[in-house]
Amino acid sequence: MTDGKGRGARVAVYTLSAIALVTMASAWAGTTVPGGGQAKSDCYVVLDASGSGAFTAPSTVTCTDGDPSCDQDGACNDSCTFRVRLCVNQPGLPACVAPLSLDSVKPGSLPPPGLIGENCGSFVDKTVQVRTRRNRKRPGKLKIKAQGKAPKGTKPRVDKDTYVLVCQPRKCGTPGTAHLLQGATTPHSAAALRHSSAGLSSGNWYVSPDKIKIKLTRINFAGATQQDSTDADLVDCVVTYDRAAATLAPLLDCPFSIGPGTYTSMNLFVDPTSEVLISDATNGLYTDPSAPTKLSSTAPADGAAFVPVTATLGTAFQQFFSTPLVVTDQPVSLSVVIDAVQTVQLTSSGGTPPTFGTYFPAYVFPSIGGVGKPQYYTSSGTADTYDDSTVLANIIRVYYEPNGAPTYSLFQQRGMSLMGCADGAYGIGAHAADNRTTPVNNDGSRPGGWLGLDSTNTMCWVYAGDQAFSTYSNYLTMGKVPNIGDSTTLRCAQTTSPTPPSSGSTYASGCPPMTNQFVAVPMTLVAD
Numbered sequence: 001m002t003d004g005k006g007r008g009a010r011v012a013v014y015t016l017s018a019i020a021l022v023t024m025a026s027a028w029a030g031t032t033v034p035g036g037g038q039a040k041s042d043c044y045v046v047l048d049a050s051g052s053g054a055f056t057a058p059s060t061v062t063c064t065d066g067d068p069s070c071d072q073d074g075a076c077n078d079s080c081t082f083r084v085r086l087c088v089n090q091p092g093l094p095a096c097v098a099p100l101s102l103d104s105v106k107p108g109s110l111p112p113p114g115l116i117g118e119n120c121g122s123f124v125d126k127t128v129q130v131r132t133r134r135n136r137k138r139p140g141k142l143k144i145k146a147q148g149k150a151p152k153g154t155k156p157r158v159d160k161d162t163y164v165l166v167c168q169p170r171k172c173g174t175p176g177t178a179h180l181l182q183g184a185t186t187p188h189s190a191a192a193l194r195h196s197s198a199g200l201s202s203g204n205w206y207v208s209p210d211k212i213k214i215k216l217t218r219i220n221f222a223g224a225t226q227q228d229s230t231d232a233d234l235v236d237c238v239v240t241y242d243r244a245a246a247t248l249a250p251l252l253d254c255p256f257s258i259g260p261g262t263y264t265s266m267n268l269f270v271d272p273t274s275e276v277l278i279s280d281a282t283n284g285l286y287t288d289p290s291a292p293t294k295l296s297s298t299a300p301a302d303g304a305a306f307v308p309v310t311a312t313l314g315t316a317f318q319q320f321f322s323t324p325l326v327v328t329d330q331p332v333s334l335s336v337v338i339d340a341v342q343t344v345q346l347t348s349s350g351g352t353p354p355t356f357g358t359y360f361p362a363y364v365f366p367s368i369g370g371v372g373k374p375q376y377y378t379s380s381g382t383a384d385t386y387d388d389s390t391v392l393a394n395i396i397r398v399y400y401e402p403n404g405a406p407t408y409s410l411f412q413q414r415g416m417s418l419m420g421c422a423d424g425a426y427g428i429g430a431h432a433a434d435n436r437t438t439p440v441n442n443d444g445s446r447p448g449g450w451l452g453l454d455s456t457n458t459m460c461w462v463y464a465g466d467q468a469f470s471t472y473s474n475y476l477t478m479g480k481v482p483n484i485g486d487s488t489t490l491r492c493a494q495t496t497s498p499t500p501p502s503s504g505s506t507y508a509s510g511c512p513p514m515t516n517q518f519v520a521v522p523m524t525l526v527a528d
Helices: none
Strands: 031-033 045-049 054-057 060-064 079-088 104-106 124-129 131-133 136-138 140-149 158-168 174-182 203-207 211-222 230-242 250-258 261-270 273-277 285-287 307-310 316-327 332-339 344-348 363-368 375-378 394-400 406-413 429-431 458-464 472-479 487-494 519-527
Touching: 031 060, 045 140, 045 158, 060 079, 079 140, 079 158, 124 140, 124 158, 174 211, 174 230, 211 250, 211 332, 211 363, 230 332, 261 363, 316 363, 363 394, 363 406, 394 519, 406 458, 429 458
Parallel strands: 060 158, 174 332
Antiparallel strands: 031 045, 045 079, 054 060, 079 124, 104 140, 131 136, 140 158, 174 250, 203 344, 211 230, 211 261, 211 273, 230 250, 261 316, 273 307, 332 363, 375 394, 375 519, 394 406, 406 429, 458 472, 472 487, 487 519
């Protein structure tokens, strides 16, 4: 016999006398491939493939590169690793009656099974490479031939099969890591705004929780078009913010995979249900799983405990890229700051116990690369619980790069004193970016704001009048202060034609003089 190339081919034939008897075993649950020979003999020898690869034909198993249900290495690496074995005398196939034994088997490249009863050989891994032709990836195939011969008198006597393992190519992802970090923190203040010792009532309260558990679920990386966008799932990415921890303390690393491409922004999504723990003796406020509203004015016997809070708003956090993020084969690193200073909203009226609000009770700031210290400024003068219906606070969150330059500021207006400076503002956030040159997102939005810190330690920025940042609404300045408790002043002017930076893409080159100041508000740094 020859192998078709003029050489003698050796074919291993295993007979009943040549194989030591082994313990009979049923085929392991997986994908059974009969082989596509005669239906009456298809059960003499079958291929058993572990996992759940698609059974696309009587002789074929198909797996997609990196699919953990069938690719044993689970990696997207232009190959599929199939785990297979040869089994004999298998019941359950229509039109085929399994013989009690076989006289012989030709297992091809697989370990031979026993010949008596239902039996299987050992599992082996078979790697199938994806084919590449003219820079295009195509399915790779591997054929395995096997034959079983039943005792004389059995009809049909021979089952001769060719099994095909197919590896479908996939656009492989680039590995990434989301480094979750503790946000701005501050201890409970002895000078906190004290309210009724009987607990909070009749107001709109903002609370800094002691702890909060949140689950990050996925990141959407947006390209210039919807077709260029991609999702990156975050698995088991559950993190706990602890008010007692140090600012920027590492909390958790969450891996993900992202497809190569060019991206202009990202949206980080969280599970709407988080877990909140509040233990506020100053204001008589405790989370209590046994209480009807999950809140109690007296400390539970075993202390405050986590309670679930489900939000209907604010469960996605967007961040623009000042320059496009180009993903190739190099790992991607994200920093994700978890902030929970005055993020839990409670409402009450008519003396009824407070209930949780509808907004997500934490703020999440994702960014590419590393981050510097965050700061939290407020006109209320405290990072502790306060009643927004009486205090009317204005808030500025500022996030910095590791070199100390501000990269993003977020204005949350709760007081009326800056109402005019919010008029016409879109998104009330500013980036350290020049909106005249930044990439446009697929929804038409783009980052901007010229946010910068100049040589006099003054921050300044502008707000957009529309999502495309084609118009302007306000120009703001505020002195940066170094210590918790330090005061500064937020100044605002309404303008549709602010002065651009004298050089560069931010006001780091110098904050322009403010003309026609609309309002000035005292602010205090209460957390960093």
